[in-house]
Structures are given as structure tokens and as C-alpha cells.
Amino acid sequence: MRDTDARRARPASQQGMRRANLALVLGEFAAGPRSRAEVAATTGLTRAAVSSLVDELTTAGLLAECGPAVPSGKVGRPGTALALDPQGPAGLGGEIGVEHLAACVVDLRGEVRGWLRQDVTNRDRPAEAVLRDLAVLLREVADSCGLTPAGLAVAVPGLVGAAEGVVERAPNLGWSDLPLAAELRRALREADAHPLADLPIDVDNEANLGGLAELWLGEGPDDFLHLSAEAGIGAALVVDGRLLRGARGYAGELGHVPVHPDGPACPCGARGCLEQYAGEAAVLRAAGLADTGGDWVALLARRAADGDPAVLAALEAAGSALGVAAAGAVNLLDPAALVLGGGYAELAAWLLPAMRTELADRVTVRAWYDDWLTASRLGRRGPLLGAGIGVVRAVVADPGRFAAAEA
Structure with a gap:
């Protein structure tokens, strides 16, 4: 009985090793084109094994030949270079915002191949209608x-x-306990049985x-606290290159x-x-723009650039509140850096001075330097x-x- 079990386990172990080696080899191409010989040298696998895996x-459509390899100085004809296939499997992203919907397609190299955005007010709108519109956007960008x-x-x-796939609470949308993945799949399936379903x-x-x-995609360290704002305020803590989610997945609710x-x-x-001091509604109210609607970030940035005193005062107050909260996070978590993302990144010129003042006054666990607080170049495109x-x-x-699924 034990011998039979061992024989049955052996193929699964070999399959697992091959899957690990496939990932090892494919990962070598993330930084650019490589030859089979280069991959063998850096991974320690034999050339025969690399050739089989490649x-x-x-x-499977994950790699494609892209011409002769760069000469290595060795005698002999250079090998053929391969790279991640730009026509291979892609990543499809969707975003539900309080005032917009968006969808994008990213190829294996991480390059954006399609991007669509629709301005629409989703606050307190039925989830079915929101997901139906998102499904249309996803189909359009994929096609x-x-x-x-x-x-x-x-x-x-x-x-x-x-x-999995359940939004437990989205107060700015008016949603609770929504099986979003299942409902979105239903919306995709209703449209002529689209394969995205x-x-x-x-x-x-x-x-x-x-x-x-x-x-x-950023250029900072692997340990940082990312602060972002749309309608609400959120944060993401990255430690040693990994997102810290917390015991139940709720980490990062800095807005509360x-x-x-x-x-x-x-x-x-x-x-x-x-959020009562630095969220969208609070800043617009303090700036005297509570009933304007539309793109609140662009509106505030435009008014601030024009020197509107009420807007400048509102952003300074928001920056102070953000600095108070961020200082507490730094004292508790000791991140290597803070990054302003989302709408805050586009308002950074008016938020950063007050934030830096509060951080300098309130961070007590270490000396604080202004350049440890930066604005993301991704802005509102990040999520x-x-x-x-x-x-x-x-x-x-x-x-x-993926290769098994394709087969």
C-alpha cells in the first residue's frame, strides 16, 4: 500500500517541479529579451531543460522569438533571443469609482494596450446598473x-x-454584502454570452x-505607506515588497x-x-465648492493654481489633518517612506507643505526628512x-x- 501511494505521489511531485521551473524560466524574461543560453546560466538549469521549458x-503564447541575441563575446553564432509575447495572455482591469467607471488591458510586458473611462455618478445607484455599465466597458476595451x-x-x-469576491461594505457607494464577482459575471454573461464571463x-x-x-511601477523602496483618496481615504502598507492585508483583509482604513x-x-x-477633514466632501465644503459636482480633484487643482484663497486654506487644512494621521502611522509602523497616491497625488503641491510640518513635529520614533514623503507619478491611474x-x-x-488551461 505504501509503495502504491509513493508511486502515485511521484507524478504529482514531478508536475509540481515542472510548474516551478516554468515560472522560474518565464520570470527571467520580465527584465527583457534573453537567449536560452543566458537563461540556463542564470537559473542553473541545463540547456536541454531550458529549451524544453521555453x-x-x-x-502557450507566453514567449515569442524576437531576433538574434546580443553577442556575448563567445565564439560561435549567437542564439535566438526570446521575450514575453506582446500578443500573449493579457490582464484585464476594471475600476468602480464613486464618480466614474474604468477598464484597461495590460499585456504580458506590463504595457497598457487599451484604456477606457466613463464619468458617471455611482453613489447610491443600484449595483446591478453599475455592474451592467462596467461589463459594457470591459467588453469594449477587451475587444x-x-x-x-x-x-x-x-x-x-x-x-x-x-x-472571495464579496464587497462587505462600500459606504460611498451605498453597498453592503455585495457578491460583486458573481454579479459582474452575471452581467457579462447576459451580453451575448461574452467569453469574459x-x-x-x-x-x-x-x-x-x-x-x-x-x-x-514606482521608483521607491519596498517598504512604504501609500495614502490615497477618491471619495474616501485609504492606505496600503507594503512591507518587504508584500502588501500587509491584516487578519481579515481590512488593513489600511486610515480614513477612519x-x-x-x-x-x-x-x-x-x-x-x-x-475623512471629515481631508476627504472629498470635507475639502469641497471647506473650499465653498460643496455643490459643484464633477471632477473634484481637477476643480481644486485649477482653483488652487489660480490662487483661490478659500481653496488654498482648505487644502492646507486637509494637509495638516493628513500629516497628523500619517505621523501616527509612522510612529506605529515605521515605514521607509510615505507616498501620496490617487487624487492626492494631483493635489500634492498644496498638501505636502502642511503634511511635512506635522510629520516633522509629531514623528518621534526617528528623525524625519521631507524627501521621505513623495507624490506618486501614477496618480489616479494607480488602482x-x-x-x-x-x-x-x-x-x-x-x-x-495558464498553459494547462489553454491545453
């Missing part, structure tokens, strides 16, 4: 680029808990995906950290939360980029799963 990855998505990830301004669908908090995009315990009531039930690129990175991390 053939499998090429057949326009001619690539085959390997998966779909959706960024949402809400708490996504342990239950058969994709794996992942759902994540927009701040998490913005932080991951900063990790993958009390800045002034006796401050105004917050919809969450507490008082004096950061959607994080969604699309996350799908691609999952393919590269486990190409054997």
Missing part, C-alpha cells in the same frame, strides 16, 4: 485590443473581506491595488482614524475621522493599473496553470 512557454485576457481584477472603494474574477480594495501598482476625537460625526459611527498588472503577474508567477 518550447512549452512559446506554445478593441485584440488580446485574450487571462483574468479580470476589479478595484472597488470598499472593504473586501475573506469571502468565463474568466476568473478577483475583487480588491482600490487603495490596495494603488499601493501594489506603486510597488511594481480619529484626528480630533471630539470632531464632527462620521457616517462610520465615530467622530473626528480623517486600475494595479488591477490589470496583477493579473499579468499571476500568469508569470504560475505559467503552468
Whole structure:
């Protein structure tokens, strides 16, 4: 009986090793074209093993030949270089915002091949209508680029808990306990049985995906706290290159950290939360722009650049509140850097001075330097980029799963 069990286990072990080697080899091409010989030298695998693995990855549409390899100085004809196939499986990203919907397609190299955005007010709108519109946008962007998505990830301004694909609470949308992945799949299936309905669908908090995009595409350290704002305020803590999600997936709710315990009531039930001082509604109200609607970030940036005193004062006050909350996070978590993302990145010129003043006064665990607080170059594109690129990175991390599915 034991011998039989051992024989049965052996093929599974060999299969697991091959999947690991496929990932190892494909990962070598993330930095650019390589020859088979170069991959063998850097991975320690034999040339025969690399050749076999490369053939499998090429057949699956993950690698493509791209001409002669760069001469290495060795005698003999240079080998053929291969690279991640730009026509291979792609990442499909979707984003649900309070005032917009968006979708993108990212190829294996991480390059954006399609991007669509629709301005629409989703606050307190029925989830079915929102997801129906998102499904249309996803189909349009996928069909326009001619690539085959390997998966779909959706960024949402809400708490996504342990239950897969379920948004437990999205107060700025008026949603609770919404099985978003299942409902979106239904919306995709209703449209002429579109093949996107058969994709794996992942759902994540927009701040998490913005932080991951900063990790993958930014130029900072692998340890940082990413602060972002759309309608609400979120944060993502990245430690040693990994997103810290917390025990139940709720880490990062910086918007509901009390800045002034006796401050105004917050919809969450507490008082004096950061969102009551630095969230969209609070800043617009302080600037005298509460009923203007539209793109609040662009409006504030335009008015601030024109020297509007009410807007400048509102942004300074928001920056001070952000600095108070950020200082507490630094004292507790000791990140190597702070990064302003989302709408804050586009308002950084007016938020950073007050933030830096508060951080300098309140960070006590170490000396604080101004250049440890920066603005993300990704801006409001971060969450959607994080969604699309996350799908691609999952393919590269486990190409054997994709190759098996294709077979």
C-alpha cells in the first residue's frame, strides 16, 4: 500500500517541479529579451531543460522569438533571443469609482494596450446598473485590443473581506454584502454570452491595488505607506515588497482614524475621522465648492493654481489633518517612506507643505526628512493599473496553470 501511494505521489511531485521551473524560466524574461543560453546560466538549469521549458512557454503564447541575441563575446553564432509575447495572455482591469467607471488591458510586458473611462455618478445607484455599465466597458476595451485576457481584477472603494469576491461594505457607494464577482459575471454573461464571463474574477480594495501598482511601477523602496483618496481615504502598507492585508483583509482604513476625537460625526459611527477633514466632501465644503459636482480633484487643482484663497486654506487644512494621521502611522509602523497616491497625488503641491510640518513635529520614533514623503507619478491611474498588472503577474508567477488551461 505504501509503495502504491509513493508511486502515485511521484507524478504529482514531478508536475509540481515542472510548474516551478516554468515560472522560474518565464520570470527571467520580465527584465527583457534573453537567449536560452543566458537563461540556463542564470537559473542553473541545463540547456536541454531550458529549451524544453521555453518550447512549452512559446506554445502557450507566453514567449515569442524576437531576433538574434546580443553577442556575448563567445565564439560561435549567437542564439535566438526570446521575450514575453506582446500578443500573449493579457490582464484585464476594471475600476468602480464613486464618480466614474474604468477598464484597461495590460499585456504580458506590463504595457497598457487599451484604456477606457466613463464619468458617471455611482453613489447610491443600484449595483446591478453599475455592474451592467462596467461589463459594457470591459467588453469594449477587451475587444478593441485584440488580446485574450487571462483574468479580470476589479478595484472597488470598499472593504473586501475573506469571502472571495464579496464587497462587505462600500459606504460611498451605498453597498453592503455585495457578491460583486458573481454579479459582474452575471452581467457579462447576459451580453451575448461574452467569453469574459468565463474568466476568473478577483475583487480588491482600490487603495490596495494603488499601493501594489506603486510597488511594481514606482521608483521607491519596498517598504512604504501609500495614502490615497477618491471619495474616501485609504492606505496600503507594503512591507518587504508584500502588501500587509491584516487578519481579515481590512488593513489600511486610515480614513477612519480619529484626528480630533471630539470632531464632527462620521457616517462610520465615530467622530473626528480623517475623512471629515481631508476627504472629498470635507475639502469641497471647506473650499465653498460643496455643490459643484464633477471632477473634484481637477476643480481644486485649477482653483488652487489660480490662487483661490478659500481653496488654498482648505487644502492646507486637509494637509495638516493628513500629516497628523500619517505621523501616527509612522510612529506605529515605521515605514521607509510615505507616498501620496490617487487624487492626492494631483493635489500634492498644496498638501505636502502642511503634511511635512506635522510629520516633522509629531514623528518621534526617528528623525524625519521631507524627501521621505513623495507624490506618486501614477496618480489616479494607480488602482486600475494595479488591477490589470496583477493579473499579468499571476500568469508569470504560475505559467503552468495558464498553459494547462489553454491545453
